Amino acid sequence: MNRRDYLLRKIFFSLVTLAIVVVLNFVLFRVLPGDPVRAVIGRNVRISADTQQALREQFGLDRPVFPDQFLTALGQWSRGNLGVSWSLRKPVGEVLVAKLGNTLLLIGLGQVLSIILGVALGLLAGWKRKTAVDVGALTFSLIAWAIPTFWLGIILLAAGSTWLGLPTGGIVSPSNVGKPLYTVLPDVAHHLILPTLTLTILYMGEYMLIMRSSIMEVLGEDYILTAKAKGMSHWQVLRRHALKNAMLPIVTLIAINLGFTVSGAIYVETVFSYDGLGKMFQTALVKQDYPLLQGAFLLLAVSVILANMLADILYTYLDPRVKAA
Amino acid sequence: MKSRKWLVQVILIAAVLLSACGQTGGGGQEPVVLKVGWTGAPDTLNPAYAFLTESFTIFDLVYSALTTQAVSGEYVGNLAKEWTHSDDGLTWTFTLNDGITWHNGEPFTAADVAWTINAIIADPDGWAAVSNYTANFVEAAAPDDQTVVITLDTPVGNMEYRLSWIYIVYPPDFEVFTTPEDLQNFTNDTPTGTGPFKVTTFDKDLGVLVMDTYPDYFGGAAKIDQITFQTFDNSDAMVQALKVGDIDMVIDVPQSAFATVEGFENVKAVKTEGSYFSELIINSAPADFDPAPNKNPALDDPQVRLAMAYAINKQDLVDAVLQDLGVVGDTIVPPQLGGGFWHNPNVQDTPFDLTKANEVLEQAGYVAGADGVREKDGVRLEFRLQFPSDNPLYPRIADLLTAWFKEAGIKTTPESVDPDSLYVQMTPAGDFDLVIWGWGPDPDPDFILSVMTTDQFVDGGWSDSGYMNPEYDQLYLDQQVTVDRDARQAIIWEMQEMVFNDRPYIVFWYEDLLRAYRSDRFTGFIESPLGIEIYQSMLQVEPVQ
Numbered sequence: 001m002n003r004r005d006y007l008l009r010k011i012f013f014s015l016v017t018l019a020i021v022v023v024l025n026f027v028l029f030r031v032l033p034g035d036p037v038r039a040v041i042g043r044n045v046r047i048s049a050d051t052q053q054a055l056r057e058q059f060g061l062d063r064p065v066f067p068d069q070f071l072t073a074l075g076q077w078s079r080g081n082l083g084v085s086w087s088l089r090k091p092v093g094e095v096l097v098a099k100l101g102n103t104l105l106l107i108g109l110g111q112v113l114s115i116i117l118g119v120a121l122g123l124l125a126g127w128k129r130k131t132a133v134d135v136g137a138l139t140f141s142l143i144a145w146a147i148p149t150f151w152l153g154i155i156l157l158a159a160g161s162t163w164l165g166l167p168t169g170g171i172v173s174p175s176n177v178g179k180p181l182y183t184v185l186p187d188v189a190h191h192l193i194l195p196t197l198t199l200t201i202l203y204m205g206e207y208m209l210i211m212r213s214s215i216m217e218v219l220g221e222d223y224i225l226t227a228k229a230k231g232m233s234h235w236q237v238l239r240r241h242a243l244k245n246a247m248l249p250i251v252t253l254i255a256i257n258l259g260f261t262v263s264g265a266i267y268v269e270t271v272f273s274y275d276g277l278g279k280m281f282q283t284a285l286v287k288q289d290y291p292l293l294q295g296a297f298l299l300l301a302v303s304v305i306l307a308n309m310l311a312d313i314l315y316t317y318l319d320p321r322v323k324a325a
Numbered sequence: 326m327k328s329r330k331w332l333v334q335v336i337l338i339a340a341v342l343l344s345a346c347g348q349t350g351g352g353g354q355e356p357v358v359l360k361v362g363w364t365g366a367p368d369t370l371n372p373a374y375a376f377l378t379e380s381f382t383i384f385d386l387v388y389s390a391l392t393t394q395a396v397s398g399e400y401v402g403n404l405a406k407e408w409t410h411s412d413d414g415l416t417w418t419f420t421l422n423d424g425i426t427w428h429n430g431e432p433f434t435a436a437d438v439a440w441t442i443n444a445i446i447a448d449p450d451g452w453a454a455v456s457n458y459t460a461n462f463v464e465a466a467a468p469d470d471q472t473v474v475i476t477l478d479t480p481v482g483n484m485e486y487r488l489s490w491i492y493i494v495y496p497p498d499f500e501v502f503t504t505p506e507d508l509q510n511f512t513n514d515t516p517t518g519t520g521p522f523k524v525t526t527f528d529k530d531l532g533v534l535v536m537d538t539y540p541d542y543f544g545g546a547a548k549i550d551q552i553t554f555q556t557f558d559n560s561d562a563m564v565q566a567l568k569v570g571d572i573d574m575v576i577d578v579p580q581s582a583f584a585t586v587e588g589f590e591n592v593k594a595v596k597t598e599g600s601y602f603s604e605l606i607i608n609s610a611p612a613d614f615d616p617a618p619n620k621n622p623a624l625d626d627p628q629v630r631l632a633m634a635y636a637i638n639k640q641d642l643v644d645a646v647l648q649d650l651g652v653v654g655d656t657i658v659p660p661q662l663g664g665g666f667w668h669n670p671n672v673q674d675t676p677f678d679l680t681k682a683n684e685v686l687e688q689a690g691y692v693a694g695a696d697g698v699r700e701k702d703g704v705r706l707e708f709r710l711q712f713p714s715d716n717p718l719y720p721r722i723a724d725l726l727t728a729w730f731k732e733a734g735i736k737t738t739p740e741s742v743d744p745d746s747l748y749v750q751m752t753p754a755g756d757f758d759l760v761i762w763g764w765g766p767d768p769d770p771d772f773i774l775s776v777m778t779t780d781q782f783v784d785g786g787w788s789d790s791g792y793m794n795p796e797y798d799q800l801y802l803d804q805q806v807t808v809d810r811d812a813r814q815a816i817i818w819e820m821q822e823m824v825f826n827d828r829p830y831i832v833f834w835y836e837d838l839l840r841a842y843r844s845d846r847f848t849g850f851i852e853s854p855l856g857i858e859i860y861q862s863m864l865q866v867e868p869v870q
Contacts, residue, residue: 050450054453054505088529168557168563168571169566172531174526174533174555175358177528177533178528270559273559275530
């Protein structure tokens with residue numbers, strides 16, 4: 001099979017997956033127990049039964065789920081309209097774009113740092129196998145990988161705010177809200193340090209472990225021995241022969257992680273009161289804000305599918321065997 | 326060479342981060358900013374359609390109403406200087422204070438008050454958040470700039486309280502809306518008010534609200550320049566922010582953190598009597614109600630309810646679960662309301678007495694079976710004990726109740742349920758036995774009393790017990806139209822006693838209100854029986870010299 005056919009097939013299956021996701025996306029939230037109207041207004045507020053009924057009508061909840069609500073939703077989505085969030089009273093598309101930007105900034109930074117540091121550390125550990133460096137790096141990575149996100153976040157928050165005077169939450173100081181971005185950039189960077197550090201530590205362990213085992217496997221191959229026998233330096237062997245092959249599992253991992261990046265780091269965002277997608281997911285779920293939840297899940301699904309597709313495409317370049325399959 | 330490029334990028338990122346580390350505050354003439362932290366946020370700044378407590382906290386600072394609740398719990402004038410009512414209680418005449426201006430400098434007149442009240446009367450759907458308060462209002466008029474006359478169709482027993490929730494809005498901001506939907510969708514992010522502070526920024530997504538002092542406030546300008554409200558998604562982070570001085574005040578300190586906060590240097594933690602209570606709800610929906618309730622019929626036996634009351638050690642609950650941050654409760658009207666005026670002090674609480682609990686059930690004919698669970702005529706005293714999953718205290722209450730009930734031969738099975746599902750299951754389906762839940766009553770007892778009325782046990786209603794008592798319903802209507810305060814008190818005392826004796830609810834406790842502030846930075850907070858009263862305090866606080 002040539003590359004074009006391979007890609008077409010991948011795209012076709014991606015589209016099928018997307019269609020299934022769209023339907024599931026609708027059904028999933030409707031089978032949840034509870035009443036969205038109650039969830040939006042909360043418990044300790046005075047609102048009459050009549051007003052609640054009016055709200056239900058406004059949200060279209062008074063009509064049957066199938067086919068009325070489903071068809072309305074499909075029609076909206078096909079026109080690229082994700083509806084209006086009940087709890088925020090803003091178009092879902094607008095909300096998602098704003099939160100996506102914030103999340104990409106945080107997670108993007110965390111991912112890039114953890115990939116660089118994790119891969120470098122994994123490489124070092126694999127190369128210096130069974131030395132103190134390896135044992136140290138391995139211990140650190142195992143701990144970093146196993147540590148509960150929430151706990152690490154809180155510990156870093158307490159330490160960072162006490163000893164370094166770093167902010168305890170938010171994206172920007174309250175007094176800087178509404179000012180043009182370039183004037184508050186240092187303040188934003190200041191707020192990013194702790195959440196980014198948390199994410200970097202959390203992701204790093206995984207990258208390091210995968211990279212270490214991958215490079216160790218590759219280094220045991222015959223062609224590495226051949227390369228060494230040819231008189232190449234360690235560094236040359238590593239760069240020309242080992243690295244490209246060892247990177248394959250890392251590419252998969254990066255693709256998977258990037259896809260889920262969009263769901264945000266719910267815990268990290270909650271610990272640091274960071275206004276991103278993860279936090280929004282949580283609020284939308286608690287408030288049973290169907291349009292917002294559907295929009296968010298659609299975005300998540302699309303990004304996971306896209307990231308996987310991207311990984312498949314990258315594979316055709318990195319690994320000739322995929323093309324031949 | 327690729328690796329070098331990466332390196333350059335890493336160094337650049339690090340440089341940005343490090344340069345940010347070097348950023349510290351400084352400068353001489355900084356404005357005095359009081360930074361408040363909370364875990365909530367206003368749902369909207371539109372008083373027509375705001376429901377959360379946080380919104381009303383902001384409205385108190387930005388808008389003004391004719392009346393306001395003083396720290397004593399009494400209602401006093403705010404926009405209104407004085408007022409009188411006709412003998413029949415149907416015509417109320419208010420004289421306004423002098424020198425009131427809107428935040429934009431325009432003069433404030435009685436016509437603005439009349440406009441707001443008439444707008445609410447005309448469009449109760451649009452003004453859903455406040456339309457309850459104008460029930461029985463016919464119209465408002467402004468015969469001159471200083472006088473407002475409100476006409477009613479029946480006398481109203483809590484007029485001053487009701488008016489304290491009707492924030493007078495700037496008519497040009499609201500006149501443009503013609504349908505309820507348009508009005509509700511108006512977010513009013515920079516409200517024009519007459520209050521001591523003027524909102525400059527409200528970013529709901531970032532959880533930030535900033536307000537500046539309004540220098541021409543008719544009650545005298547505040548001594549600070551700005552207040553910022555910051556939302557924390559995590560209360561541990563909020564407590565840490567108070568500790569390191571990122572914020573100056575926490576409006577609601579979580580119970581679990583209060584002891585820690587008390588130990589912080591330079592922080593004053595204040596605990597005052599509060600009105601939130603938690604209770605055991607006993608399914609009281611009548612068997613012939615439509616839809617038919619699904620419950621253990623033994624719950625209809627007053628002796629079973631009495632035995633359960635004997636088997637609950639409320640003091641233990643306060644000590645062990647609430648960590649002593651509250652007091653034992655009895656009636657549904659907490660003593661904190663109206664400075665103690667509305668709470669019936671004559672109600673004798675049922676003491677904790679397991680022997681008595683067993684005796685009561687024995688005499689009523691409930692005999693213990695082989696497994697220790699009592700039964701009568703084939704009905705076992707075995708109940709579901711459910712509670713909403715969003716409250717960390719409830720599982721512990723459930724465990725303690727289960728242990729005590731077991732001693733009395735009653736078997737309960739605790740179960741945590743999502744709060745929305747639990748509500749749907751209860752009202753009006755009546756598909757439950759026992760539920761642990763709680764309420765935060767209004768300052769006036771009217772709302773919490775309404776929770777027990779028959780017509781609230783409908784879809785979207787507030788009754789969760791299914792309690793139905795025509796006598797109680799009539800008293801509820803009576804207290805609404807009783808203008809004489811003492812006469813109204815007598816009715817409300819009777820209603821509390823009725824609910825206490827019939828036991829649709831067994832009230833466990835009244836929770837304390839927990840607040841804290843940086844005493845090294847600010848002074849002048851007003852600590853009253855109502856806690857640190859936010860509106861009054863914000864007018865008084867000043868930086869420590």
